[in-house]
Amino acid sequence: MNPLQAIGWRWTPPTLDPAWAALMAAHPDARPARITEQHRSGYAVSEAIDVAHRAESLPEWQRAGSYRKGEINPESRPAVGDWVLVEGEAPNALRIVALLPRFSAIKRGAAGEHYKQQVIAANIDTVFVVCGLDADFNPRRIERYLMLVGGSGVQPVIVLTKADKDSADVEAALHELRAFGTPVLALNAKDRDSASALAPWLGEGQSIVLVGSSGAGKSTLTNTLLGSERMKTGAVRESDDRGRHTTTHRALIALPSGTCMIDTPGMRELKPTGEEVVAESFADIEALAAQCKFNDCKHLREPGCAVRAAIESGEVDAQRVANFLKLSGEVAGAANTLAVRLAQKSGPRPQGKPQSRRINNEHDG
Ligand SMILES: Nc1nc2c(ncn2[C@@H]2O[C@H](COP(=O)(O)OP(=O)(O)OP(=O)(O)O)[C@@H](O)[C@H]2O)c(=O)[nH]1
Numbered sequence: 001m002n003p004l005q006a007i008g009w010r011w012t013p014p015t016l017d018p019a020w021a022a023l024m025a026a027h028p029d030a031r032p033a034r035i036t037e038q039h040r041s042g043y044a045v046s047e048a049i050d051v052a053h054r055a056e057s058l059p060e061w062q063r064a065g066s067y068r069k070g071e072i073n074p075e076s077r078p079a080v081g082d083w084v085l086v087e088g089e090a091p092n093a094l095r096i097v098a099l100l101p102r103f104s105a106i107k108r109g110a111a112g113e114h115y116k117q118q119v120i121a122a123n124i125d126t127v128f129v130v131c132g133l134d135a136d137f138n139p140r141r142i143e144r145y146l147m148l149v150g151g152s153g154v155q156p157v158i159v160l161t162k163a164d165k166d167s168a169d170v171e172a173a174l175h176e177l178r179a180f181g182t183p184v185l186a187l188n189a190k191d192r193d194s195a196s197a198l199a200p201w202l203g204e205g206q207s208i209v210l211v212g213s214s215g216a217g218k219s220t221l222t223n224t225l226l227g228s229e230r231m232k233t234g235a236v237r238e239s240d241d242r243g244r245h246t247t248t249h250r251a252l253i254a255l256p257s258g259t260c261m262i263d264t265p266g267m268r269e270l271k272p273t274g275e276e277v278v279a280e281s282f283a284d285i286e287a288l289a290a291q292c293k294f295n296d297c298k299h300l301r302e303p304g305c306a307v308r309a310a311i312e313s314g315e316v317d318a319q320r321v322a323n324f325l326k327l328s329g330e331v332a333g334a335a336n337t338l339a340v341r342l343a344q345k346s347g348p349r350p351q352g353k354p355q356s357r358r359i360n361n362e363h364d365g
């Protein structure tokens with residue numbers, strides 16, 4: 001097997017994106033590799049599972065000033081999961097010479113003053129939104145994740161863990177979540193047969209990520225899919241009493257099925273970029289809204305509101321509608337911040353504002 005296949009490469013010349021083929025033709029001495037880490041000063045790339053090396057990147061991806069001058073959008077820098085072309089030999093002479101265009105990208109609104117958004121994981125096929133059928137069960141949080149990955153090009157799948165627990169009301173949960181229009185499964189993350197329900201998304205050459213709150217069962221599920229105890233789970237952690245963050249970090253994990261799982265810390269801190277289309281992950285509400293009397297209906301107390309009527313008749317959950325309105329407000333807020341930032345960037349620099357201040361926070365960790 002081509003060692004790249006274990007880290008998600010699945011293309012052959014006939015299935016290769018023409019843009020990729022063109023870049024490869026332009027760099028005949030280069031070969032593909034995948035980004036596993038992105039740092040302030042450079043990158044780590046992998047050409048086979050469990051091996052990653054530092055690689056020198058193009059100068060325009062390094063200079064902080066390039067962002068400020070608007071020469072390079074941070075989104076056009078490689079991120080974890082990106083395929084790049086490299087030249088030279090590891091460990092000391094690897095150089096990235098080109099970024100291959102990504103087919104999907106999970107982004108988040110960036111904390112920095114300058115850039116609008118940051119790519120957290122690129123070239124992912126499926127994101128499993130993991131939620132336990134215990135006290136962790138929270139449809140509103142699931143809706144938030146679905147909204148954040150909506151429009152990324154990544155297929156979301158809801159995975160409800162802890163279905164084996166006596167207290168789990170599996171049928172009620174499945175019934176509620178099926179209305180979301182996203183595939184949903186309930187399983188026991190500790191059990192291999194149960195976890196095999198994920199097989200349709202775990203084909204060879206697929207790339208996946210798991211998101212979900214602490215304790216949802218992500219490490220447990222990963223271990224079960226791996227078939228061995230490779231990640232430390234909550235249980236281990238409790239006994240060593242060192243709190244969180246004991247999970248050994250490994251960016252690309254090869255599952256026996258030939259799927260590449262990407263584990264990147266940024267996935268834990270998703271927040272809106274302002275470019276999300278909330279309605280996309282609320283298709284049921286969007287369909288109702290199309291029937292409201294006023295086409296700018298806010299679904300609050302307008303007459304002829306089909307959304308309110310559907311709440312009354314029990315067709316749609318009032319909390320789901322409330323969350324839709326809340327998330328729409330958050331995205332609108334983020335979009336506003338984004339617009340202000342872009343305007344400041346293109347307009348003249350405010351008087352008396354020191355240049356150096358503007359460079360702060362430009363980097364991700
Ligand atoms: N009975 C049962 N227990 C589960 C299941 N999934 C996870 N658990 C337990 O729930 C606890 C937390 O699971 P983890 O896999 O550590 O959760 P996590 O999502 O990786 O948490 P973080 O690493 O903090 O993000 C552990 O004690 C697991 O054994 C399940 O499907 N059934």
Ligand SMILES: [Zn+2]
Nearest residue numbers: 292297299305
């Ligand atoms: Zn309405």
